[in-house]
Amino acid sequence: MNASDVKATLSFSDGSPSMDLPIYKGSIGPDVIDIRKLYGQTGKFTYDPGFLSTASCQSAITYIDGDKGELLYRGYPIEQLATNCDFLDTCYLLLYGELPNEQQQRDFHKLVNNHTMVNEQMQFFLRGFRRDAHPMAVMTGLVGGLSAFYHDSTDINNPKHREIAAIRLIAKMPTLVAMAYKYSIGQPYIYPKNNLSYAGNFMRMMFATPCEEYEPNDVLVRAMDRIFILHADHEQNASTSTVRLCGSSGTNPFAAIAAGVACLWGPSHGGANEACLNMLEEIQQMGGVEKIGEFIKQVKDKTSSVKLMGFGHRVYKNYDPRAKLMRETCHEVLTALGLENDPLFKLAMALEKIALEDEYFVSRKLYPNVDFYSGIVQRAIGIPVSLFTAIFALARTVGWIAQLNEMIADPEYKIGRPRQLFVGAERRDVPPLDKR
Numbered sequence: 001m002n003a004s005d006v007k008a009t010l011s012f013s014d015g016s017p018s019m020d021l022p023i024y025k026g027s028i029g030p031d032v033i034d035i036r037k038l039y040g041q042t043g044k045f046t047y048d049p050g051f052l053s054t055a056s057c058q059s060a061i062t063y064i065d066g067d068k069g070e071l072l073y074r075g076y077p078i079e080q081l082a083t084n085c086d087f088l089d090t091c092y093l094l095l096y097g098e099l100p101n102e103q104q105q106r107d108f109h110k111l112v113n114n115h116t117m118v119n120e121q122m123q124f125f126l127r128g129f130r131r132d133a134h135p136m137a138v139m140t141g142l143v144g145g146l147s148a149f150y151h152d153s154t155d156i157n158n159p160k161h162r163e164i165a166a167i168r169l170i171a172k173m174p175t176l177v178a179m180a181y182k183y184s185i186g187q188p189y190i191y192p193k194n195n196l197s198y199a200g201n202f203m204r205m206m207f208a209t210p211c212e213e214y215e216p217n218d219v220l221v222r223a224m225d226r227i228f229i230l231h232a233d234h235e236q237n238a239s240t241s242t243v244r245l246c247g248s249s250g251t252n253p254f255a256a257i258a259a260g261v262a263c264l265w266g267p268s269h270g271g272a273n274e275a276c277l278n279m280l281e282e283i284q285q286m287g288g289v290e291k292i293g294e295f296i297k298q299v300k301d302k303t304s305s306v307k308l309m310g311f312g313h314r315v316y317k318n319y320d321p322r323a324k325l326m327r328e329t330c331h332e333v334l335t336a337l338g339l340e341n342d343p344l345f346k347l348a349m350a351l352e353k354i355a356l357e358d359e360y361f362v363s364r365k366l367y368p369n370v371d372f373y374s375g376i377v378q379r380a381i382g383i384p385v386s387l388f389t390a391i392f393a394l395a396r397t398v399g400w401i402a403q404l405n406e407m408i409a410d411p412e413y414k415i416g417r418p419r420q421l422f423v424g425a426e427r428r429d430v431p432p433l434d435k436r
């Protein structure tokens with residue numbers, strides 16, 4: 001870490017001695033104040049629920065400038081990656097730090113393809129679930145279950161194990177998501193086919209049946225691939241921080257990633273894509289574009305707990321660059337399918353326009369995020385709404401594993417252990433039962 005010449009001085013109004021705190025500079029982005037010695041020297045903790053002002057680690061993977069609306073993976077703008085690279089190039093970049101050359105690309109594809117099948121026993125594990133289980137409940141179980149099948153890659157302290165676990169996870173997630181889907185609709189699983197692209201293989205496992213081959217449509221495969229790229233990593237978001245915290249105890253990588261899947265499920269995070277499409281469908285049923293005003297009124301009513309799903313972000317205080325790319329993909333996919341007049345897309349665009357002009361959203365800097373349009377694209381591709389978040393998990397797996405491996409390799413890494421401001425009862429004695 002690069003120390004700055006400037007130091008922060010913390011002083012106390014009760015006359016306690018002040019303390020100098022070192023400041024470090026990142027390559028870009030805000031500086032950080034190092035408070036690690038604070039407790040030892042002052043007996044005080046910092047208080048920051050929700051980590052509004054706390055950097056929990058140093059990382060060289062993803063950078064977000066929330067004010068500019070900029071997202072970089074290893075320095076490359078998301079717009080360039082989404083246009084010039086595919087998902088596996090992006091995975092290579094996130095894992096190893098550089099884009100692959102031709103040979104590395106070929107080798108990486110081969111490596112991932114070698115691991116696309118899952119242990120045959122996994123299907124019996126899957127059968128233990130109810131068919132109407134939510135796919136994210138199933139995925140949390142299946143990903144955690146991988147640790148029971150792949151013992152030779154569960155030692156997080158062994159760099160070889162970490163690498164093979166990363167490849168296994170990237171390769172097997174599409175197979176697992178497609179299996180979870182096929183199980184839910186009572187169709188036989190379709191085995192992976194390794195001569196297809198990553199996204200094409202996934203779509204075939206989703207939509208082919210033993211009696212009918214899936215004819216890939218280039219525009220739709222490209223759209224799926226773009227969804228994967230846009231969701232691949234997003235620095236220290238809730239699920240990634242969960243993976244890091246979970247992995248910091250030294251647990252095995254599959255268990256740590258399963259924790260990430262569980263966190264992602266929530267509607268404030270990855271579950272927003274499903275919630276957003278449900279919201280659009282509800283407004284459509286209420287009467288569509290005509291009813292936007294009424295809906296926005298409910299959103300602004302602080303007693304209603306209704307949110308405009310797919311809007312707002314902790315870090316972006318500008319248009320989420322992923323939302324722009326997703327809107328572009330939405331146009332392409334709907335045009336390719338002859339669905340230019342799709343009512344939900346029209347509704348989403350009208351809703352976006354009205355919200356972006358409304359003082360409530362303007363003053364709070366609330367803009368569309370990646371989930372605002374991704375549901376419409378996925379629905380058009382034929383993905384059921386309940387599977388949207390599982391697809392997000394599939395794509396984010398590379399980010400989680402890259403971040404986890406970065407943490408384990410960092411000599412400064414320690415088990416994560418936040419502290420608290422205790423506001424409960426002081427010490428007291430247990431009264432006898434008749435006195436409680």
Ligand code: CMC
Binds near residue numbers: 267307308310
């Ligand atoms: N609709 C209505 N009001 C909102 C929304 C929204 N979508 N998002 C934020 N606000 C309001 C919020 O009520 C608060 O108002 P006030 O200052 O009057 O209390 C203000 O804006 C600041 O919001 P916050 O809740 O303090 O912001 P946060 O950084 O804690 O939350 C968020 C970020 C993403 C959880 C939130 O914007 C949200 O719930 N959005 C909808 C869910 C969503 O789309 N999530 C996907 C995020 S992107 C994909 C991903 O990475 O998972």
